[in-house]
Amino acid sequence: MKKISLGDQVSFCYEGETVLDALLRDNIEVPNSCRQGACQSCMVRSLDVEPPVASQCGLKDVLRKQKHFLACLCYPEQDMVITLSQQPEFYTEGTVVDKKPLNQETLLLTIECKEPLDYYAGQFVNLKRADGLMRSYSIANSRSHDRKLTFHIRRLAGGRFSEWVHQELLVGDRIAVSDPQGLCYYLPNRPEQNLLLIGTGSGLAPLVGIITEALQQGHTGDIHLFHGSREMDGLYWIEEMLELERQYPNFHYTPCVSRGDSPEGVAIGRANDVALNRLPDLKGWRVFLCGHPEMVNETKRQAYLNGASLKDIYADAFHVASTSLD
Secondary structure: OEEEEEOOEEEEEOOOOOHHHHHHHOOOOOOOOOOOOOOOOOEEEEOOOOOOHHHHOOOOHHHHHOOEEEHHHOOOOOOEEEEOOOOOOOEEEEEEEEEEEOOOOEEEEEEEEOOOOOOOOOOEEEEEOOOOOEEEEEOOOOOOOOOEEEEEEEOOOOOHHHHHHHHOOOOOOEEEEEOOEOOOOOOOOOOOOOEEEEEEHHHHHHHHHHHHHHHHOOOOOOEEEEEEEOOHHHOOOHHHHHHHHHHOOOEEEEEEEOOOOOOOOOEEOOHHHHHHHHOOOOOOOEEEEEEOHHHHHHHHHHHHHOOOOHHHEEEEEOOOOOOOOO
């Protein structure tokens, strides 16, 4: 018999009984459907011990790393402390140490945190100003900088937060930084696997962090980055990416524009279309998608049809703002 602790509730799991069985027997509401590990609706997270390997069947690597497991498949091997939802959000104090333009719409914001953050390249944090207004932004640097975080902040028309960052936030100002969140990040568990990264606009930010982390970790598989914008002035960090391409033979960079003329070396077409036309067979690849929700959803479907496993497709949609919010 194993003890399962969920908040202030305690259940006991008997021999041959799953965690889901024990919780439901004690009238603890847990989302569930198929009870065979297919729907994943009963996914919970261990806060202490490693879950049994069999209970993580079918989950993405990043979920397994964070000790998520399927309650319907979990026959506990020891007492467990679990949670059904995310832990309360905590913030640390950050100080703006640099702010410079990347293009006409986007700036590079560097924040130094009072406390080091334990994050993975590609995750995001919530930035919150003194009046409580908050927005989510992806971390654009690798894990080697655990106190200094960089962000690509795109100015959105009527966006209260992005306009404030562009026009009013100054070097030396304080801002609250949440704990890192999100599952669209790099793990060095399969260094030989080919990687495809597609981003639009400021969706380049998490992809740069992922690429930098992968190269620093000695990733040996091919890494293909396709960054797209409507026109040339929407692209940025072209020279930096070309320099990275010169330094690492397994890194390949393709900037893309979907409208107007383009100089030599810049592909014409939407980044996802260009990428999937050039790489039609994605069997065994790991895919990262960041940017406009329509691009992300469309490309996720197409990447799957082109052979990529769903558990190897990591997506982060940057939601388009209304005129009053960003």
